Amino acid sequence: MTLRVPVKPDLLYWAMRRSGRMPEELSRRFKKLEDWLEGQGQPTLRQLEDFARATHTPIGYFFLAEPPEETLPIPDFRTTPEARHRPPSADLLETIYICQQRQAWYREFVRLYGEPPVAFVGSATLQDAPEEVAARMREQLGFDIEARSRMTTWTEALRQFIGLAEDAGVLVMVSGIVGSNTHRPLDVSEFRGFALADDLAPLVFINGRDSKAGQMFTLAHELAHLWLGKSGISDSDARVLPDEQTERWCNAVAAEFLAPLEAVRTNLVAGEPLPETLERLARRFKVSTLVILRRLFDAGWIDRETLDRAWQQELQRLKQFSPGGKGGDFYNTLGAHVGKRFARAVIVSALEGQTPFTEAFRLLGVRKSRTFYELAQRLEIPV
Secondary structure, three states: OOOEOOOOHHHHHHHHHHHOOOHHHHOOOOOOHHHHHOOOOOOEHHHHHHHHHHOOOOHHHHHOOOOOOOOOOOOEOOOOHHHHOOOOOHHHHHHHHHHHHHHHHHHHHHHHOOOOOOOOOOOOOOOOOHHHHHHHHHHHHOOOHHHHHOOOOHHHHHHHHHHHHHHOOOEEEEEOEEOOEEEEEOOOOOOOEEEEOOOOOOEEEEEOOOOHHHHHHHHHHHHHHHHHOOOEEEOOOOOOOOOOHHHHHHHHHHHHHHOOHHHHHHOOOOOOOHHHHHHHHHHHHOOOHHHHHHHHHHOOOOOHHHHHHHHHHHHHHHOOOOOOOOOOOHHHHHHHHHOHHHHHHHHHHHHOOOOOHHHHHHHHOOOOHHHHHHHHHHOOOOO
């Protein structure tokens, strides 16, 4: 006789909502799902394990008396209603947990090697003028506006920005999927990035499903969180001034860091049509046209009505361009997903015998030794 597992229908419904999977979709895979949901039947243990994998749910949850209330493990600074008024998805929660595990490992790594704390973490307060903090960030990172303006693409500018942040001691991870699972894309409408503040292992995660220009603003915004010493998840939008004080401050710092108001004013041309101004300044500062729109409003160049109208027009125009595209070089993508600073530390620790290779593979999201050693060579680590 086949052993059946008594699972409450509420838990099955909860798992589907959490994963974003619809009953109609899953019923093709689980022929008796409708019976389970109506309490007219029960899955076998193997079927329940398969259902847990399909809904990205730890199987232990199905043995609870009622669905758990999951909350974000870090402060929630998101401002859009669609993000604030829905429970966190399994994809978002798992992404945060993965980054917290990597951060915890890296914190012990730098302690072992006696590296000093990252001095700028927590060095600012909300009472500090955003212009002053943005200037300190530019000085710390050395992200020169003139050099940035000469770069041909936003991808090149973003790559340099990430490299400078990592050189300053920040773990920067950019990915559009959960872990290494290409079948679990992250949702930009749910979040754009988050910061995990720590003076030994400060970490920034950027949703790689966003545009390159959007990722530039998110990185600047999350770095502002680190300067404050405040962890948090964000869906930063350059147009609005959020009611939440921390987000309003971080937005102001990010905008001033990427496109200083005085530099924007200096580059304005009287009589130039707005679309041409947006494109020209976006190329110069390597930010989105949306950020430039907000800066033009801050500079008094356009009024609120023009800002709102042009913002909607730009949103519609930008929807034509997909930020996804092809994955590119596998090892470059892997290095971006976990961050080169983190990858180097894990590989060196494993080669020195401090970290078991099985743990190193898990932290890096790789399965084969060949992948591990090829990544080491790409990062110019002697093997």
